[in-house]
Amino acid sequence: MSDWTAFGRVDADGTVYVKTAEGERVVGSWQAGAPEEGLAHFARRFDDLVTEVDLTEARLNSGAADAGHSLTTIRRIRASLADAHVVGDIDALAARLDKLATVAEEKAGEAKAAREAARGEALARKTALVEEAEKLAAESTGWKTAGDRLKEILDEWKTIRGVDKKTDGELWKRFAAARDGFTRRRGAHFASLDQQRKQAQTVKEELVAEAEKLKDSTDWGATAGQLKDLMAQWKAAPRASKEAEQKLWERFRAAQDEFFTRRSEVFSARDNEQRANLERKQALLAEAEALDVDGDPKGAQARLRDIQAQWHEAGRVPREAAAGLERRLRLVDEKVREVMDSAWRRTTKEDSPLLAQMRAQVAEAEDRLARAQAAGDARRIKEAEQALSSKRQFLQLAEQTS
Secondary structure, three states, X not given: XXXXXXXXXXXXXXXXXEEEOOEEXXXXXXXXXOHHHHXXXXXXXXXXXXXXXXXXXXXXXXXXOOHHHHHHXXXXXXXXXXXXXXXXXXXXXXXXXXHHHHHHHHHHHHHHHXXXXXXXXXXXXXXXXXXXXXXXXXXXXXXXXXXXXXXXXXXXXXXXXXXXXXXXXXXXXXXXXXXXXXXXXXXXHHHHHHHHHHHHHHHHHHHHHHHHHHOOOOOHHHHHHHHHHHHHHHHHXXXXXXXXXXXXXXXXXXXXXXXXHHHHHHHHHHHHHHHHHHHHHHHHHHHHHOOOOOOOHHHHHHHHHXXXXXXXXXXXXXXXXXXXXXXXXXXXXXXXXXXHHXXXXXXXXXXXXXXXXXXXXXXXXXXXXXHHHHHOOHHHHXXXXXXXXXXXXXHHHHHHHO
16 A cells, blocks of 8 residues: 555645546545645545455454354445545455455355254254153153153253244243143142142142242332231141141241331331431421511522422421421411512502603603704604603503502
C-alpha cells in the first residue's frame, strides 16, 4: 500500500479517484492538504477494510466464529466495495472475499449438517429414554430399582440438548405420564401392603416436603395460609407408626417454626420502623397545627409546604393511625387556603396591579393628547381624544367591578 498512486489519484480540484479493472470512479474529495495526503487518507480506510477481512478470515479458520455469521460479514464487505470511499486494490480484495465466501459457505453447511446430526442423535436418545420409562411404568415390580432408574433417566434427560421445542415437549409429556403412572402404581402396591399406616406416612411425608419448600418463602400472607392449610391436612390424616410420626412431626413443626419466626422478625422490624415514622409525623403535625396562619398566612403557607414534603418522606405509619393524621394535616392545609383566599379578596383598588396598569395607560393617553394639542395637529388631536376616551371608559368599568 506504500505506492498509493497505483490504485488512485487526486485531480487538481481535489477530487479523489480509485482505479479498478472497470475503470476509475470518484470516492471523495480532498481539500485539506497535498494530494499524497488525500490518497493516504483514503488508503487508510482501505486498510481498515483489509484488517476487518483479516480478522474475519482468522476467526473463520480457527473455528472461533460461527460460519454463518462470518459469511454474513464477508457478503456485507463484498457488497460495499462497489461504492466504498477507499483507495486500494479493490479488485484483489473482492477476489479474496469471493474465495472466503466459498469457504464460509462450506463451513456453514458443515456446521448445519453437524447440528442436524446432533439433533437426530439427541432425539434418538430421548426417545429411547421415554420408551424405557414407559416400559418400567407398565411392567416393573422392582419398585426401588425402577424408581432409581427413573431418576437416572431424568438426570440423563437434563443433559441432552438440541431437540426442537415441540418434539421435546411431546416426549416430556410421555415421560412425565410414565413416571406419574409408575408412582401411582407403586403407591397402590405399598398401600395394599402397609394399609392405613403406610398411607398416612406417605401423605405426611408429602406434607413435610411441601412445608420445607415453603419455609424460606417471603410471600408472608399466601405462605402462612398454605402452611395453615397443610396443618389442617396433617390433623385430618391418619397417624403413621409412632417412630415415623414423631420424626415427621418434628420436621413439619421445624419448617413451620422457621417460617413464622422469620415472619415475626420482619413484621417486628416493620412495626418499629412505622412507629418511628409515626413519631416523626406526629412532630410534623404538631408543628403544622401551631402555625400562625392568621398572623402570617404567607409564612405559614411556605412552612406548611416544607412540612408536607417532609411528611411524604417520613414513610408509612401504622394503618390505624394513618387516616387520623392525614385528616388533621388536611384541616391545616384547608385553613391556610381559606386565609390566603380571604386575604386575596381583601385587596384594595389602590393595590390592584390591573387598575394601576390601566391608570398608567390613561395618563400616557392624556400626555399624547397634550403633545398633539401643542403641535396643533388636528388629525393627531382627534386620534388622541378617541384613544383617551376609550381608555377612561375601560378604567371606569374596571373600578366599578373591582
